[in-house]
Amino acid sequence: MRETRVAQISIFENYSKHEFGVRLKTLSQRLDKHPEILTLIAEDLVDYSRKKVGRNGLTVESIFRCLLLKQQLGVSYEQLAFHLSDSMSYRTFVRLPSYLSPCKSTLQSTIRRIKPATLEQVHYLLSLDWLKKGHISLEKLRIDSTVVASNIAPPSDSQLLNDGIRVLSRYLAKSRDVTGEKFRFTDQRKKSKSLAFAIFNAKKALKDVLYPDLLKIAGIVLKQVERALLTIKKITVLSESQQKWVCEIESYRDLTIKIMGQTERRVINKENVLSSEKIVSLFESHTDIIVKGCRDVQYGHKINLSTEKSGFITYLSIEKGNPSDKSLFMPVLDAHQKNFNRLPKSSVADGGYASKDNVSDGRGLGIKRVVFHKRVGISFHAMGVKLKTFKQLRNFRAGVEGNISELKRAFGASKAKWKGLDGFQAFVWSSVITYNLSRLARLEPG
Numbered sequence: 001m002r003e004t005r006v007a008q009i010s011i012f013e014n015y016s017k018h019e020f021g022v023r024l025k026t027l028s029q030r031l032d033k034h035p036e037i038l039t040l041i042a043e044d045l046v047d048y049s050r051k052k053v054g055r056n057g058l059t060v061e062s063i064f065r066c067l068l069l070k071q072q073l074g075v076s077y078e079q080l081a082f083h084l085s086d087s088m089s090y091r092t093f094v095r096l097p098s099y100l101s102p103c104k105s106t107l108q109s110t111i112r113r114i115k116p117a118t119l120e121q122v123h124y125l126l127s128l129d130w131l132k133k134g135h136i137s138l139e140k141l142r143i144d145s146t147v148v149a150s151n152i153a154p155p156s157d158s159q160l161l162n163d164g165i166r167v168l169s170r171y172l173a174k175s176r177d178v179t180g181e182k183f184r185f186t187d188q189r190k191k192s193k194s195l196a197f198a199i200f201n202a203k204k205a206l207k208d209v210l211y212p213d214l215l216k217i218a219g220i221v222l223k224q225v226e227r228a229l230l231t232i233k234k235i236t237v238l239s240e241s242q243q244k245w246v247c248e249i250e251s252y253r254d255l256t257i258k259i260m261g262q263t264e265r266r267v268i269n270k271e272n273v274l275s276s277e278k279i280v281s282l283f284e285s286h287t288d289i290i291v292k293g294c295r296d297v298q299y300g301h302k303i304n305l306s307t308e309k310s311g312f313i314t315y316l317s318i319e320k321g322n323p324s325d326k327s328l329f330m331p332v333l334d335a336h337q338k339n340f341n342r343l344p345k346s347s348v349a350d351g352g353y354a355s356k357d358n359v360s361d362g363r364g365l366g367i368k369r370v371v372f373h374k375r376v377g378i379s380f381h382a383m384g385v386k387l388k389t390f391k392q393l394r395n396f397r398a399g400v401e402g403n404i405s406e407l408k409r410a411f412g413a414s415k416a417k418w419k420g421l422d423g424f425q426a427f428v429w430s431s432v433i434t435y436n437l438s439r440l441a442r443l444e445p446g
Contacts, residue, residue, distance in 0.1 A: 002046045004038050005061035005095075016089045024093045027441040031065070034129065037122045038064065044114050058102060063110045065094045066102075070111070071434035074412045077104040077111075112418065116425035123433050124339055127314055131340055135444055136312050138342050140393070142400040143332050143349040145325055146408075148318075148428055149300040149415040150287040155280040157263040158207075161214050162196035163282040164256030165189060165221050171249045172228055179242045183228040188217045211267045218260050225253050255282055276321060286421040290322050300416070303428065304328045306336075307403045308344075309396070311439055313432050315339075318425055325352035330361055343367055348397040351376060359383055373397055411435045 015025040042060045058066075069090060070080050083090050085101040096102075102110075130136045153159070169189045176182040195214045199207050232238070232246060258279050265271040275289040280299050290298045302322060306315040315335050319328070329349060337343055347367055351374025359382050362370035369384045371393045380390055408414035411434050416427040 002042075002057060003059045004042050004046070005035070005059050013092050014088045015092055018089075021089045023438070023441050024089060026445050027068075027437055028065075028093055030437065030440055034126060037125055040121055040125070041114055041118055044118050045110065058100070058106070058110060059095070062094050062096060064114070066107055067111050067114065067430055068434050068437065069094060070107075071411050071430050072438060074410075077108045080104070080107055112423065112426070114426060116422055116429050119426060119429035119433060123313075123316075123429060123436070126433070126436065127312070128340065130312070130440065131342075135310075135440060136314065137308050137310065138314070138336065138340065138344045140309055140346045140348070140396060141306050141314070141332075141336070141344040142308075142397045143304070143306045143329065143347065143353060144397075144400045144404065145302055145304045145319075145328060145350070145352075146404050147290045147292070147298045147300050147302055148408075148413055148424075149298060150281065150284045150424065151415055151417045151419075152281040152284050152287060152299060155299065156200060157259070157267060158196040158199035158211070158214060160259045160279065160282060161218050161256075161263060162192050164252065164259055165192040165218055167252050167282065168221050168225050168249065168256060171245065171252070172224060175228065175245065178245045179232060179239075181232055181242075183224075183231065185224040185228070186220070188221055192217050208267065211263065215260060215263060215268075218256060222253065222256065222260075225249060252282065255279060255285055283419070284424075286424065288321055301424065304332065305400075305404070305432075306332050307400050309399075310443060311399065311403045311406075312436050313403070313407070316428070316432055318428060325350065326355045326358065329353040329355075329358045333362060333365060333367070337365065345369065346371065346393055348393040349373065350397070354378060356382070369393065371397075407431060407435050411438075 013025070013028075015021040038060050041064055045060050045063060066080065066084070069083075070077070073080070073083065075083065081102060081104045084094060084096060127136060131138065166189050169185070169187055172183055172185045173187065192214065195210055195217070199210045199214065202210060229246065229250070232242060235242070238246065259282070262273050262278055265273050275291070278289060279285055280287050280289060286301075287299050288301055290300065290302055292298070302319045304315075304317045304319060304325075305313055307313050315332050317328075317331065317335075333343060333347065343365055344367060346369040347362060348369075348371040351372055354372035354374055354376040356378060358372075359370045359378055363384060369389065371383050371385055371390060372378065373394055375383075380386060383390070385393065411431040413428060413431040413435075416424040418424065418427045
């Protein structure tokens with residue numbers, strides 16, 4: 001049975017006197033003041049139906065602290081396992097008993113069980129408490145959006161087709177080990193790999209000639225998959241492993257069909273395919289195509305966030321698709337009203353959020369000054385400011401760029417490296433919580 005936390009904390013805490021060691025000690029003391037978040041996280045990590053027998057393993061507290069440490073260091077699970085076995089400061093912060101040194105698979109399996117919704121609730125509880133204690137101020141709020149990239153390579157139709165062929169063929173090749181059924185098929189992986197490589201390095205005229213061959217191979221593989229599915233579905237009662245195999249291969253089959261469709265439209269028929277209709281990754285199919293202005297295309301998800309004067313992130317949402325910034329302004333204010341029962345006296349956002357409706361709606365809620373970095377035809381009177389105040393708030397808004405930079409650079413939010421949409425969301429929320437806690441330890445050391 002997994003314990004929530006160590007019942008008796010050791011009085012002998014060995015932190016390094018280095019600046020980072022001192023900060024870890026301060027952060028640990030801050031976390032001790034919030035035992036309620038451990039109860040929340042325990043819902044994801046503790047199976048209360050199991051008997052209290054056997055080895056306890058890592059406590060809920062240790063797992064959460066491992067998550068925070070991983071995001072601070074920006075390391076892999078394997079590197080984290082090494083640091084926890086090597087550094088006394090890290091072991092003390094995570095509160096590992098002397099006999100325990102978790103391996104990378106243990107760390108990965110436990111940390112990834114914490115759900116993104118749970119982490120979002122942890123962020124809310126911490127922010128609410130810090131607001132009550134005066135660590136967070138909502139006098140002024142600055143709002144901006146950015147993109148967190150998915151952990152994928154820049155997509156190409158040839159590589160996506162090859163991925164589909166490779167994965168589906170692998171499922172067929174390993175079907176006997178997983179399902180007990182052996183399916184006869186012609187392996188197309190070597191031919192597909194050669195064609196995809198040739199297309200990737202060819203000039204446009206040759207690409208147009210080679211693509212139909214690659215599409216033909218994908219069609220052959222799909223027919224083989226359909227025959228295999230018809231065979232296995234004749235079994236009256238499928239085992240758990242067989243059901244899992246069927247579910248996974250059907251999922252990859254459907255994605256491969258979509259990739260074939262968009263390739264035929266783009267390459268063969270020369271159509272323009274909408275971003276919302278494109279698949280850019282077989283493995284991270286949730287990924288959106290984000291284009292901001294005339295800048296490079298990015299693959300991931302847009303996040304919308306707000307920070308206050310000390311740089312704490314008070315709100316964050318992970319958006320679906322590429323919504324206009326104008327539509328993301330009021331949800332920030334509504335969330336502050338709902339979560340904190342309080343609104344800022346002044347709000348300032350990037351010019352992309354600017355609209356007369358947002359000004360009137362914001363001021364209608366009771367906000368005195370609703371300012372945008374670019375006025376876009378909106379008068380100072382409508383925003384509730386004079387020129388001097390407008391310039392002050394515009395300069396204040398610039399601070400959110402530094403907050404976003406630190407979140408990405410120091411806490412790994414430039415690219416979410418955990419798999420799936422849940423993994424993406426959990427990674428981003430982990431980065432935000434670690435960012436806020438580290439900022440509190442740095443700015444409020446007492």
